[in-house]
Amino acid sequence: MRDMNAIEFENVSFSYEEGGTFAIKNLNFAVEEGEFLAVLGHNGSGKSTLARLSNGLLEADSGVIRVFGEQLTEKNLFDIRKQVGIVFQSPDNQTVASIVEDDIAFGAENIALPREEIGKRIDFALHAVGMEEYRHATVSRLSGGQKQRIAIAGVLAVMPKVLILDESTAMLDPRGRREIIDCVTRLNKEQGITVVLITHFMEEALRASRAIVMNRGEIVMQGAPSDIFERHEELLTYNLTLPLIGRICRDLRAGGMPVTDTLDVDRLAKEIASCVSKQST
């Protein structure tokens, strides 16, 4: 028996047009249960396609996709969607109701849960995203970050085991982005929910336990986020850039200041300080 993987791809290929270029090309990969995985890649590298294949929004041309060991087919599609929830990019087109609690209830209502259970799940979901006091608020009056947290809550109310965020932070301001990342980090740690974070903000990927880099429908790099950032020359070839702090470390070193690669501002400052004081004594 193999270990239980939350999501598993075996030789999966997919193209949007028949005979067209592959958006996903013969892909093999797995997400472990309870993992926090970051998926990086430039626009058009196949990361959103990957997300959509994972819960059957798109159907693979060939290959096998398994969710918790069960092969994804037309028959079990709806059961699998209960286990794999996706939050999309735009905060404005993922809401269906005008009041927060109605919006969160939508998914749970759709799977025909009893009324009391839905109530309980709304409580749980609001608490999980830290929005209890907005239960009766009007969705359209919330900020972008708050709307995205409501979108996450709506997915959580279905109680999926896997939460996929498909660039869910791309349209938010820095504060909204922090809210979302803090929220999913907490869900991963406290509720044990498997998180797949698709992003092109390198800084966000640092929270993950593992990162993969996609290019032209294939996985080209994987490992701990900090290890991946150390391979900057390679990242550049996939049209990705280092986080700015990584570039500063590299350029300082090139200029003769022996700082080590770090993504932490305080640590870099400490290293610069020690370089400066060493030279002056």
Place this chain on the structure above:
Amino acid sequence: MRIQAEHLSYTYNAGSPFASAALKDVSLTVEEGEFFGIIGHTGSGKSTFVQHLNALLRVPTSLRKYRKKRKDPPSNTVLKVGDFDLTNKKTDFNALRSKVGMVMQYPEYQLFAETVFDDVAFGYKNFAPEKPTKEQIENAVRDALTIVGLDFDEVKEMSPFDLSGGQKRRVAIAGVIVTKPEILVLDEPAAGLDPLGKQEIMELLHRLHSSWCRTVIIVSHDMDEIAENCTRVAVFSDGEVKYVLPPKELFTHSEELLSLGLDVPLTAKICLALKKYGIDLKCDFTTEDFLKQTLALAGKGVKE
């Protein structure tokens, strides 16, 4: 064209229980030729301000329904863009709008035509004082698409919806600059793009700034972008302008900016952290100068 605003206020839903003051007595001048930055977090009034610049939001005195009641105190609001007086209802607002191009957030969502050509031509045809000839239209569209970095012959017949995200955004920008506005205002021009797409858009804005559009104004949350590109920055907070300074001076106030809930550039964060170690690094907060000054600091140590 110079932009001059004095005592500008704006309230959404005025007179209703939902009234909220978005601008409170704002005074701000943007000189011709600037690459001006506007920062402030969501709800600080920055979008409300820029929407005044091409009269998407109007100063009350410029509206036809505005009547001077005897009880009202005389309005002291001044809002001028070049020779256009935006407080006067007789101003030719259509002409103003062809001179002040406005690129909204996620402008690619506003693409609508069947071909790239038609989409870009739309604004040009709308603003032309007389009916333009086919040739004039084609030349204008060709120039606009070329300057945003697209191949006219390759994309003209394509549907804008078949393009990539970065290309769509460039088509949307082409549709605005096709009237050759003297002032170009962009709300979050690089938001949602990947790092390479961001870089391309910023290069495009500099290309426009040095050719077609004398003045460029960007609204942004990305402080690194602001520090690298802008001549001056206005900080909006709670409907007021807190600072108007070049980035070099603005980010010496990093602690205040952070307390306003705003971010600061990475270089400013490192400078702030260095203070804890007794190092006062002076730089203009661009990455280039930061590196130069940091390395100089270490170099100076050797000589002493």
